[in-house]
Amino acid sequence: MHEYSIVQSLVDSVAAAVPSGAIVQRIEVRIGEVAGVDCALLATAYEVFRAGTLCERAPMTIERIPARWECPRCGGAIAPGAFLRCTSCNEPAHLAAGDEIVLQRIELEVA
């Protein structure tokens, strides 16, 4: 389970982004369906880990991004569960969305 090490990197990323003295009120992350991160485990890990950090008062919102495979030539979508190759162009599909592990937004209270 690597979600704890991702939370460690997340809190480090927040610390690097906010000005000193600012109070973090909320954070938003985007996690892709095939990014290899379990959202429930990530949420649990965050709740455990954030105590005593600058994220202590900041609930986390997770936006889960569905996987979207497309043909790199014609842009046609590949149906979930189908072979990852375009039936028209015979091109291997390209992952257009769904591998995100992104800190999207931080809400701050600035004194």
Place this chain on the structure above:
Amino acid sequence: MCTTEKPTPLEIQTRILARNDDTAAHNRMHFLERGIFAVNVMGSPGSGKTAVLEATARAFNGRGIAALAGDLATDNDAQRLIRAGIRSRAITTGQACHLDAELVHHELHHLDLAGIDYLFIENVGNLVCPAVYDLGQSANVVVLSVTEGEDKPLKYPTMFAKADLVLVTKIDLLPYLPTDLDAIQDALARVMPDPRVILLSAREGFGIDSWLAWLTKCRSAMEVMA
């Protein structure tokens, strides 16, 4: 000065693993400058990763290849690879279920890479976590043994989606198993855009020639790019 009641939003849009990715890029540059083709070898515990690397070491007569072997505990795999005739060092991760770029970078300083053309980074046996961390490798190879079940790729799509090659190992056991190779191929095609598969028996040597040919071809292509 008044206090702002409304929270101030910061649109960040930064990769959470940016620091790991930066270190991985540093490792990758290190490999490219030296003409080293680095392979991240992943797979379940017991899938035969170390056995494949032992067979690879023998096929290269121990020349031009080195390995880092990741495990939670023990340096058994690194010792096996040293006995197979190659330079090898263990990375023991403690409780961590995967290697990251920093662990690899640290260990690279203790491994003599002079004369090395191929570096194999044997990841911790796990089909989930290692897929998330870039190490700076040139290619991902997933080792899948025929005893694991045909639907493993469907159960662990992220790992297989990132694979450049799948080595289907222990095929000398096929006469004793109900395993259907076509079902494995079918599952791979639903999670890998361009599934490349080599059937292999590390014990009997079947498929080793194809595996070496794949490595050689990939390293040649890398040198053209560098």
